Amino acid sequence: MSASLEKGVRVLKEMIDAPIASYFNSCVNCGLCAEACLFYTETGDPKYTPINKVKPMRRLYEQEFTLTGRIKKLVGLSKPVDDAELEEWKELAYNSCTLCGRCSAVCPVGNDISYMIRKFREGMSASGNAPEGLVGAVNRTVTIGSPMGVKLPAVKVQMKHVENDFGLPIPMDVEGAEYMVMLSSMEIMNFPEYLGAIAKIMDHAGKTWTLCSTAFEATNAGIQIGNSDLARVIVSRIVEGAEKLKVKTVISPECGHAYTALRWEGANLIGRPFTFKVQHIVEVLGEFQELGLLKTEGFEKDKLTFHDPCQLARRGGVIEPQRKLMKMVSENFVEMPDAGFMNWCCGGGGGASAIEEGEELRLEAFKVKKTQFEIVNADRVVTACANCRIVLEEGLEHYKMDLPVVSLTEMVADHLQAKGK
Amino acid sequence: MSEMQLLTWVRGTGLNIAIGLFLAGVLWRLLEIYSLGRKKDLSAPRAAAGASGWHTILRRNLPAPGMLPKAPVTYIAGGIFHVGLAVVVFMFAPHIELFKSLTGLSWPGLPSQFIHLTTIVTLVAMLVLLVDRIKNPVKKYLSTFEDWFTWALTFIPLLTGWLSVQHLLLPYTTMLTVHILSVELLLVLLPFTKLFHAFTAFGSRWFNGSANGHKGVAV
Numbered sequence: 001m002s003a004s005l006e007k008g009v010r011v012l013k014e015m016i017d018a019p020i021a022s023y024f025n026s027c028v029n030c031g032l033c034a035e036a037c038l039f040y041t042e043t044g045d046p047k048y049t050p051i052n053k054v055k056p057m058r059r060l061y062e063q064e065f066t067l068t069g070r071i072k073k074l075v076g077l078s079k080p081v082d083d084a085e086l087e088e089w090k091e092l093a094y095n096s097c098t099l100c101g102r103c104s105a106v107c108p109v110g111n112d113i114s115y116m117i118r119k120f121r122e123g124m125s126a127s128g129n130a131p132e133g134l135v136g137a138v139n140r141t142v143t144i145g146s147p148m149g150v151k152l153p154a155v156k157v158q159m160k161h162v163e164n165d166f167g168l169p170i171p172m173d174v175e176g177a178e179y180m181v182m183l184s185s186m187e188i189m190n191f192p193e194y195l196g197a198i199a200k201i202m203d204h205a206g207k208t209w210t211l212c213s214t215a216f217e218a219t220n221a222g223i224q225i226g227n228s229d230l231a232r233v234i235v236s237r238i239v240e241g242a243e244k245l246k247v248k249t250v251i252s253p254e255c256g257h258a259y260t261a262l263r264w265e266g267a268n269l270i271g272r273p274f275t276f277k278v279q280h281i282v283e284v285l286g287e288f289q290e291l292g293l294l295k296t297e298g299f300e301k302d303k304l305t306f307h308d309p310c311q312l313a314r315r316g317g318v319i320e321p322q323r324k325l326m327k328m329v330s331e332n333f334v335e336m337p338d339a340g341f342m343n344w345c346c347g348g349g350g351g352a353s354a355i356e357e358g359e360e361l362r363l364e365a366f367k368v369k370k371t372q373f374e375i376v377n378a379d380r381v382v383t384a385c386a387n388c389r390i391v392l393e394e395g396l397e398h399y400k401m402d403l404p405v406v407s408l409t410e411m412v413a414d415h416l417q418a419k420g421k
Numbered sequence: 422m423s424e425m426q427l428l429t430w431v432r433g434t435g436l437n438i439a440i441g442l443f444l445a446g447v448l449w450r451l452l453e454i455y456s457l458g459r460k461k462d463l464s465a466p467r468a469a470a471g472a473s474g475w476h477t478i479l480r481r482n483l484p485a486p487g488m489l490p491k492a493p494v495t496y497i498a499g500g501i502f503h504v505g506l507a508v509v510v511f512m513f514a515p516h517i518e519l520f521k522s523l524t525g526l527s528w529p530g531l532p533s534q535f536i537h538l539t540t541i542v543t544l545v546a547m548l549v550l551l552v553d554r555i556k557n558p559v560k561k562y563l564s565t566f567e568d569w570f571t572w573a574l575t576f577i578p579l580l581t582g583w584l585s586v587q588h589l590l591l592p593y594t595t596m597l598t599v600h601i602l603s604v605e606l607l608l609v610l611l612p613f614t615k616l617f618h619a620f621t622a623f624g625s626r627w628f629n630g631s632a633n634g635h636k637g638v639a640v
Contacts, residue, residue, distance in 0.1 A: 018457040019628040025454055026618040026625040029568050030499065031559035035491040046562035066453060068613050105640055106485040108499075109618055110477060110626030112633075264636060267463035274465065317467050317637030341638070342486050 005083050008127020009060065012081075015119040016061050023116055024058050026109035027051055033103035033113055038344055038365045039096040050103035050113045053092040054120045056081045086129045093117060093124050094131050095358030096365075099224075099257075099350035100310040105342065114315070121226025130225045133354040137221040138230050145237075146217040147354070148185035155183070155216050158192045168199040173245065174210035179284070180247040180276075181209055182218035182238065182262075184255040186386035194254060194386070197413035201285070204416045205293040209251075215241030218253050219387075220261035224351025231261065232269040238262060242276045249277040251284055254407055256311030256349055256385045263316065280312055281409050282384045286321025289328060296415040299331040302379035306333070306408070307369075307392065308343035309385035322384060322408060329415040330382075336372040344368045348391030366395035373403055384408045428598045431605070439605035440523070446612030447620060454621060459628075466635045473634020474627035480640075481626050494557075498549040505543030509536055509579065533586075540583045547576050571614050578603040 001009075034040040034049040046052070060081050062069030072078035103113040124130055137147035145151060159170040171177065179202070187194045202209045215237040222231030242250050252259040263278045279287075288294050306326055312318045319340050326333045338344060347365040352358055369392065373381065381403055383389055392405045422430070484496050510516060514530035521527040530536075551572055554560045581603055585596035611617060633640040 016457065017459040018455050019459055019625070019632070021454040021457050022621045022624040022628060025450075025615075025621040028615050028618050029560065029563040029565075030495055031557065031563055032488065032492055032495055034559040035488060036485070040559070044558070046559045049559050049563060052563060065457070067449070104629060106488050107629075108481055108484075109622040110481050110629045112625075112629040115632070264464045267465070268460065271463070273463050277465070314638065315636070317633075319638075338487055 001080075002083055004126070004128040005081075005086070008086065008123045008129070009081060011126040012057055012060055012120070012123030013064055015057075015122050016065060019112065020057075020116060020119060021061065021065060023109075023111040023113070024061050026111055027058075028109065030108065033107055033111075036102040036106040038100075038102075038347060038368045039361065042365045042367045043361070047092065048096050050097070050117070051111070053089070053097055054113070054116045056085050056089055057116070057120045057123065083127070086124060086127050090124065090129045090131060091358070091361075093120055093129075094134065095352060095355050095361055097350060098310065098345045098347060098352045099315075100345035101315045102310075102342065102345070105314060118223075118226065121224075122228060123226075125226045130227075131355045131357065133356050134221060134225040134351045137351070137354045138225050138227060141217065141219070141221050141234055142230055146185040146188075147219055147221045148189060150185045150188050150217065152213055152216070155188055155211070158188055158195065159211070162192055162196045162199065166196040166199055168196070168203055170195060170199055171208075171210045173213050174208070175245050176247075177208040177210040177245065178248050179207060179209040180212055180215075180242050180245055180250045182251060182253050182258065183211070183216050184219045184253045184258055184386050185217060186219075186255070186390060187253055188216075190390065191386055191407065191410075193410050194407060197407070197410045198251075198281075200413040200416060201288070201294075201409070204295070204419070205288050207293075210245060210247070212238075212241035212245060214244075218258035218262065219255055220258060220265075221351060221354070223261040223265055224257060224354070228269060231265065235261065235266045235269045239266070239270055239274065242274075247276055249279055249284070252278060252280045254281055254384045254386050254389075254409055256309035256316075256387065257351070259316055260311045280316065280318055280384070282312060282322050282325070283318055285325055285409065285412055286318075289321070289324060294328070294412065295417045296328055296412070297417045298329075298415055300329055300380075300411065300415075301331065303332045303334060303377070304330045305336050305373075305376045305378035305381050306339065307336070307346065307381050307383040307388060307405075308340060309383060309388050310343070310345050310349055312384060313343060314341055325408060325412055326382065329411055334376055334378060336376045338372070344372060346388040346391040347395065348387060349385075353387055353391050362391070363395060363398050366391075366398070369395060370399050370401065373401065378403070380404045380406055382406050382408050382411060424592075424594050424598070428594050428601075431598050431601045435605055436601065439608045443608040443611065446609070447617075450612045450617055451620065455624065462632070462635055464635070467637030468634065470631040470634040473639065474629075474631035476634075477630025477640055478623055478626045480630075481622075494549065494553045498546045498553070501546040502543055502550060505539050505546060506575070506579065508539050509543060509582070512536065537583075537586070540579065544576070544579060544583065547572070547579070551576075567615055571616050574603075574607050574610060574614070575616070578607055 039048040063073040101114040141147045220234045259280045347362045512531040513536045581600035
């Protein structure tokens with residue numbers, strides 16, 4: 001057994017807890033999870049059945065944690081997990097899974113398959129079987145500070161641009177601010193208007209906020225690749241920053257996995273509850289709306305639809321606020337089939353968009369979004385995740401569909417009444 | 422040993438051994454699985470998980486939104502099979518007599534004609550599921566020896582029970598003996614095969630429901 005395989009197996013064994021054991025024992029191979037997965041529905045290839053994506057882990061669990069499995073292994077009826085098998089499973093555990101959680105939402109015996117795949121990735125990554133693209137993203141986040149290699153000077157340059165464009169200050173390292181705003185590299189590099197929108201919204205709502213020079217990047221490739229040690233390093237920066245600045249709330253940006261990483265996995269990674277609150281920007285906007293802090297004017301006239309980022313809606317529990325916000329600024333808002341809790345993933349979440357060799361499959365899976373968009377026939381699609389936005393734009397371009405993708409935060413900011421009105 | 426003696430052994434000592442092994446097996450497997458425990462979730466809950474685990478236990482009896490048209494055979498035949506099997510096992514008067522003799526508990530049974538019909542429908546549903554497992558590309562891909570074996574392990578008691586009541590194929594005593602033996606085999610092997618989902622499915626639904634309830638999502 002190679003050293004890396006040995007490490008992978010050891011990590012996998014550590015991942016197995018009562019829920020995982022219960023899930024493996026409950027699976028009856030009914031195949032229903034396949035029907036919920038865009039990588040199966042759009043390709044028809046049964047290897048993409050979600051529960052099949054953790055098959056090596058299932059055998060390892062049986063061999064190590066059950067009496068019958070131990071006996072089977074002893075008499076040679078169950079072969080040990082080896083390098084070749086894990087290598088083969090790389091495509092299944094990473095390229096063809098966005099951790100979107102649709103499978104977990106439909107499994108009749110109740111298996112949270114997404115949770116299982118997330119755990120399986122810990123073993124895959126430890127055994128050296130994670131895709132290059134994700135390994136690079138994690139390394140850049142740990143050494144440089146962001147998966148796209150964005151450093152503080154680049155953020156400062158964008159801050160200046162935004163200050164000039166919006167005529168509002170972008171505060172940094174302000175102690176005692178109510179909100180600490182996080183960004184994703186994608187927003188820093190491709191969508192700096194997001195930062196301008198935040199400045200506008202906070203100014204409008206009369207809230208104090210700040211960026212943090214030691215923790216501006218929210219995305220956590222450690223979660224996506226399945227390496228809790230590195231994920232912890234990344235989350236710790238944010239925790240240290242938030243505690244240093246004594247903020248009440250940290251705002252996760254328009255990014256699905258950053259939210260999961262910080263909101264749900266963060267405290268578990270550092271081993272203690274946070275001393276501050278974590279909210280996705282959509283939750284903050286929703287709260288401002290409830291409190292009457294958002295005075296808007298005018299409506300978007302064209303037909304708009306909303307793409308739910310999986311980690312925000314199905315895996316995060318934020319489903320209604322985005323709809324109320326849409327209705328506040330749009331007079332022709334239409335829902336896609338399966339919208340909300342059961343929405344279909346863009347195909348690039350969970351790190352999948354960083355995997356170059358997975359692009360062909362991703363575009364194939366995108367057909368599910370294409371169909372949804374064709375049915376709803378909207379003029380523009382609004383979303384609240386910069387990664388969804390890029391992946392949607394790539395897919396739409398590939399299929400030659402003219403459907404602009406816009407940010408909900410930016411759209412809300414566009415409709416805020418000017419001061420003094 | 423005469424046929425009658427064999428039947429007497431099968432429904433006496435044999436049954437006691439099978440039930441003993443079944444109970445020990447279930448206990449062992451439950452400990453093997455649930456004693457692994459899980460870490461406390463330190464993230465701040467959106468809502469108190471409350472009864473969300475229990476809600477999921479109930480909710481997953483029905484298809485998730487939009488799923489029924491995608492897999493009608495699995496849902497409909499699967500649903501009929503599970504309900505039918507429960508009705509036949511727990512509502513057939515002679516079975517209730519047996520439960521009474523074992524536990525002292527009894528409840529009113531359903532008319533034997535109704536059980537007769539339910540058994541046929543359940544057998545048909547199982548055959549449909551078998552054909553689907555052979556033909557459906559996903560199920561075929563996933564299936565291992567255990568899937569075929571456990572199908573037979575469940576089908577045979579149901580079939581032989583029905584045949585013995587109907588006095589078909591074999592003399593009544595012989596068929597009844599085969600029926601009880603097949604049930605005993607089922608009991609002994611259930612904890613160690615995928616049939617154990619009869620127990621763990623509740624735990625799995627509960628884990629999923631409570632973990633997501635913590636996030637404020639009703640799954």
